[in-house]
Amino acid sequence: MNTHPHQHAGRNTGGQQPLLVVGDTLLDQDIDGEATRLAPDAPAPVVDVRHHRSHPGGAGLAAALAARDGRTVVLVTALGDDRASDTVRRALAGRVHLVELSLDGTLPVKTRVRAGDRPLVRIDDGGGTPGEPGDAVREAFEEAGAVLVADYGRGTARAVRDHLESVARRAPVLWDPHPRGDTPVPDVRLATPNAAEARALAPATTPPTTGDSLRAHALRGARLAAHWQAAAVAVTLGERGAILTRNGTDSPMLVPPPHPATGDPCGAGDCFAAVAAAALVDGALPEEAVQRAVAEAAAFVAAGGAGDHRLWDPPGPPPPPAHHPHDPFTLAAAVRARGGTVVATGGCFDLLHAGHVGLLESARRIGDCLIVCLNSDDSIRRLKGPGRPLTPEADRIRVLSGLGCVDAVAVFREDTPETLLRTLRPDVWAKGGDYTAETLPEAAALREWGGQAVTLPYLAGRSTTELARRAALARTTGTRR
Structure with a gap:
C-alpha cells in the first residue's frame, strides 16, 4: 500500500471528528472548443480546442467539495504510479488528507470533448484493481466522525468493506451507489442513488415499479431502503430535487431546489453526497441533510459544475471567521x-x-x-x-x-x-x-x-x-x- 504523508487540509472546524470519504477516484478531463465544420473524411465534427482542463473526479471530487468549508476531510482511495494518479495527488494537495491503497493498473481517465459547452463524445481509458488496506486505513476509520462512500464500481468499497460494516454500527455512513458497485453495508444512514441508478438497483417486484412519476421514485427508494437495510434513501431527480424515503414508512418527502439551475450537471451527484455527508457529521437529520444538499447541488450546477475552474484554484490559508449580523x-x-x-x-x-x-x-x-x-x-x-x-x-x-x-x-x-x-x-x-x-x-x-x-x-x-x-x-x- 502506498501511504503518502497526510496533507494539511484547512482547519478542523469546531473540533469535529473528520469526515472520511472512501471510494474510487478518477481523473476527469474536459476538452472544450468550437465545432463549426465537419471532417473531410467522415461526417464527424472538427473541434478547435480552446481549453484543456483536468481535475479529480469520483471520490476525489467528492472529498474536495466536502472540504470547501474548511472541515477536515480524509480520502481513502486507490492511486497508482501513473501520470493520472500524480495529477490527482497534486490537485488534492492542501485540500484533503490522503490515505492511499495501492492500485494494480492505472487510474481511470474520463475525457469529455465539448463544443459550445455541449458534450460531443466521452472517452474512458485506464483502470486497475485496489490493493489490500493497511494500518493507515484502519486508523482513518477509527477516527472518522462520518463516512461518505463514493462507489464508482472500481473496487475500493469492496476492498475496505469490513471496515465499512464496523463503522456503520457507530457513525453515520452515506453511500452513493453505482450499478456496477458493491451493495451498501447494513445500517447506512442515507443512500443517494440518482433516478437511473435507483431504477437499475431496485429489487424486482410484482407488479414492477416503472415510470418517472414521483410515486414510482418513492416506491423504488422505499424498496431499496428495505433491501439495503438503510435508514433512508434519497433518490436525486436532477432539476426536480430529491425524494427522501425512510425505511419502514410510507411518507416520502420531496425536496425541490430553491431555484432553477441551468448549467453543467457533471459532478452534481458528488456535490449532493458531499454536502449531505458533511451535514450528517455535523449532527443533522437525513431530512436536513437532503435539504442542504439539494440547495448546494443546484448552486453547484449553476456555477458550472465540476468544470468550474474556481473549484481548483490553489487553496489559500483558512479564511478568517465570518463577521455577519449573527456573530x-x-x-x-x-x-x-x-x-x-x-x-x-x-x-x-x-x-x-x-x-x-x-x-x-x-x-x-x-x-x-x-x-x-x-x-x-x-x-x-x-x-x-x-x-x-x-x-x-x-x-x-x-x-x-x-x-x-x-x-x-x-x-x-x-x-x-x-x-x-x-x-x-x-x-x-x-x-x-x-x-x-x-x-x-x-x-x-x-x-x-x-x-x-x-x-x-x-x-x-x-x-x-x-x-x-x-x-x-x-x-x-x-x-x-
Missing part, C-alpha cells in the same frame, strides 16, 4: 459603536416553553440587541445530571435563533458564563426567576466594565423539568396532561 461578538461591537445597548441573558433552554419566550421578549425590549449565552451539552450534563440535555446543542441554537426577539446565540462550555461575558461585555445581563439583581452570580463580573445585572418577571410554574416530568407521566399512564 455575537461582531454584533455586540457594532451595537456599542453606534451607542446602543447590548443585552444578554443565559441558560440551558433545553425545552423552550412559554416562560422562556416571555423572558426573552422582555429582555429584548430593554436594549438594541439580545444575545443568548447558551450552556453547552457538556455544561448541562454537569449541572443537571445524566439524561440531560433533552435537546442537543445544535437544535437549541436553531430554535433560539429562529425567535424574532433573539439576535445571536453564543455557547459557553464552562459551568457559568462569566468567561464568555468578559469577552462579550454586555451592558445589561437579564435573568428571570427568584434572583435579585445583586445576588445573581454574574453580577460581580458585570460591574467590572460598568454593566448592570437585572431580573425580569418570569411565568411561574413553567420549567423544563416540569415539562419532562409531565411527558414521562403521560407516557406511563397513556393520558394527556
